[in-house]
Amino acid sequence: MRPQARTLTALTRAAFCLSALLATALPSAALDLKGLATDVPACRDFYEHVNSRWDAATPLPPDRARIGSFIDLRLANDAILEQGLAELLRKPSLQTSPGLRLVAAFYASGLDLAAIEARGLKSLQPLLDPIQALTKPAELPALLAALNRVQIAAPLAAYVAQDPKDTRRHALLFSQSGLGLPDRDDYSKTDEVSRRLQQAYRIYARALLDAAGLKPSEADIEALMAFEARLAEASRSRVQMRNPVANYNRFDAKALAEAAPGFDWAAYLRAYSGRPDGVAQFVVGQPEFAKRLAELAQNTPMATWRHYLSLRVLDASAARLPKVFADAHFAYHGRTISGLKAPEPRIETVIQTIGGRTGSAPVALGLGELFVAKAFPAEAQKRSLQLVADIKAAMRERIEGLAWMSAPTKQRALAKLDAMALKIGAPERWPDYAGLSLRADDYAGNGLAAAAWQSAQRLADLDRPVDRSRWFTSPHIVNAFAGGLNEIVFPAGILQPPFFDARADDAVNYGGIGMVIGHEITHHFDDRGRQYDSVGNLSDWWTPEDAAAYKARAERVARLYGGYEPLPGERINGYQMLGENISDMAGMPIAFEGLQRALARSGQRDKIEGYTPEQRFFISNALVWRNKSRTELLINQLRTGQHSPGKFRVLGPMSNMPAFAQAFGCKAGDPMVAGEPIQIW
Numbered sequence: 001m002r003p004q005a006r007t008l009t010a011l012t013r014a015a016f017c018l019s020a021l022l023a024t025a026l027p028s029a030a031l032d033l034k035g036l037a038t039d040v041p042a043c044r045d046f047y048e049h050v051n052s053r054w055d056a057a058t059p060l061p062p063d064r065a066r067i068g069s070f071i072d073l074r075l076a077n078d079a080i081l082e083q084g085l086a087e088l089l090r091k092p093s094l095q096t097s098p099g100l101r102l103v104a105a106f107y108a109s110g111l112d113l114a115a116i117e118a119r120g121l122k123s124l125q126p127l128l129d130p131i132q133a134l135t136k137p138a139e140l141p142a143l144l145a146a147l148n149r150v151q152i153a154a155p156l157a158a159y160v161a162q163d164p165k166d167t168r169r170h171a172l173l174f175s176q177s178g179l180g181l182p183d184r185d186d187y188s189k190t191d192e193v194s195r196r197l198q199q200a201y202r203i204y205a206r207a208l209l210d211a212a213g214l215k216p217s218e219a220d221i222e223a224l225m226a227f228e229a230r231l232a233e234a235s236r237s238r239v240q241m242r243n244p245v246a247n248y249n250r251f252d253a254k255a256l257a258e259a260a261p262g263f264d265w266a267a268y269l270r271a272y273s274g275r276p277d278g279v280a281q282f283v284v285g286q287p288e289f290a291k292r293l294a295e296l297a298q299n300t301p302m303a304t305w306r307h308y309l310s311l312r313v314l315d316a317s318a319a320r321l322p323k324v325f326a327d328a329h330f331a332y333h334g335r336t337i338s339g340l341k342a343p344e345p346r347i348e349t350v351i352q353t354i355g356g357r358t359g360s361a362p363v364a365l366g367l368g369e370l371f372v373a374k375a376f377p378a379e380a381q382k383r384s385l386q387l388v389a390d391i392k393a394a395m396r397e398r399i400e401g402l403a404w405m406s407a408p409t410k411q412r413a414l415a416k417l418d419a420m421a422l423k424i425g426a427p428e429r430w431p432d433y434a435g436l437s438l439r440a441d442d443y444a445g446n447g448l449a450a451a452a453w454q455s456a457q458r459l460a461d462l463d464r465p466v467d468r469s470r471w472f473t474s475p476h477i478v479n480a481f482a483g484g485l486n487e488i489v490f491p492a493g494i495l496q497p498p499f500f501d502a503r504a505d506d507a508v509n510y511g512g513i514g515m516v517i518g519h520e521i522t523h524h525f526d527d528r529g530r531q532y533d534s535v536g537n538l539s540d541w542w543t544p545e546d547a548a549a550y551k552a553r554a555e556r557v558a559r560l561y562g563g564y565e566p567l568p569g570e571r572i573n574g575y576q577m578l579g580e581n582i583s584d585m586a587g588m589p590i591a592f593e594g595l596q597r598a599l600a601r602s603g604q605r606d607k608i609e610g611y612t613p614e615q616r617f618f619i620s621n622a623l624v625w626r627n628k629s630r631t632e633l634l635i636n637q638l639r640t641g642q643h644s645p646g647k648f649r650v651l652g653p654m655s656n657m658p659a660f661a662q663a664f665g666c667k668a669g670d671p672m673v674a675g676e677p678i679q680i681w
């Protein structure tokens, strides 16, 4: 599902309703019903019905760009990590594994502000010096490769992952990247938001380059902007990037040299891979972007390249550098793009740096190891298996019952569902991090060392088969994933209230983590995911008629969400967010049907706190999506994100579920009742 925040007020489910407790002997952790607004009828706007009082009573603190259920749980997990990290530093004897030693050093380095000031740019000099020495195009391939080795995309991103067309083996993949503005269209648009972003980016670029002693002139900054605009012009839109077939193009060095002449691709591949023969075959996501890179290598003054590459290096590390850099980073990324009024607490940002937002940072699993030692939700993990089984069974029944799909396609859809793998809680083994060491006094250097180590690990994968047990997220993360190997992944970090509560009735859990499970299962059947088969290969298993019938339904989902306008003038892009929205639209019904299976087993259909199980399912879900964002962050989400704002993740699916209308007695014509409900799965 990827991030979207969610609330700790819902975590404090201890707000038991006394009368409900007296009325029933059922196991019950109360839902957080304090925010329920009876003046907003459930059938008019269910999100506001459940959350508007919370919204009115809960201010956004200056150091938060968003609050809500997801964020509250992340903060709770961060507090566990903070305590664990402090213990590791107090008692080094507790650092009993490579992962724990590494996160302890990284964490210490992030808190040592004096050491950060004292080191200045010293750790970046091995990257910055060769950039300053750049005088001719022939030097670019080795330089760009060196930046890719520390995971700086300038302008190409390079990575090794399973080959999307043969997931038994690894492939080297290249993708367009390297822009400083949030979106390629921000370079050409002239609306107020875009102009504000452009201006802030100019100021940011100047601040970083000035602080590094490069002192660019006004003309230098304009040349830099024009350079990035040329890259943006050759970049695909976010909607185009969602097409996996169009973004898979196999090349060898010779073919790429023909398609993108003017850049020594063979030299670049040798330098990046560290192999004398380079890499025989690889995937270029967007060949026209590679072509533009080659053109720019030939016809852009080296002074502009020096500024551009220096800026990419400084931007990537700025948050880990002395205050002058970190302040500039905050002014642009924090204040301008996210709308923050004050920086987030230092400890949180250090933890985020170590783990990354989705838990894929190089030593994230070190934090995961620490987290599960403190807070492994064994009961939640065990019971979640039952939820997964129920919800998969509901999906199976839906596929079998589809009127628009032919028998052969159904058979392959069912085979894919049956083959779907589950990762839950934590990995069985922790990485040994051989060859990586971090220092307690070099925050910026640690970031580069960890990135270099991870790149080397991935490059070594090119000679190894794909290990399907490997984790690409970490257990401490509040999120869930539908991975490229036809798998669904639920880190321990999300198996907690308000998603899962061992004390709660089934309705609450199926509306929480159950909906997340339904969403992740559906990802493998969304407009993008449906193009991959039972082992995760990009391979078309649809008859043309079935594919056309699917697309017609997906089109209706795109139009439904495209009609939502979260901010005046800022609509949801129904195509950019289509995969996530389809996963919500189908994920919620199968979670609901999974609940029916659980209720049939338990026979527990009594009201709790005055609500039926069906009503509690929907309330639980609307609580999970409770959130409040800064306008800037919301605009950025709408322009660049894949997820609809939380409110519409409630309204879209529920207004298209007859079961919702039935649960709350909504009538035809009510805003929460779609005239012709969309059912895609």
Ligand SMILES: [Zn+2]
Binding pocket: 001, 002, 519, 523, 580, 583
């Ligand atoms: Zn998702």
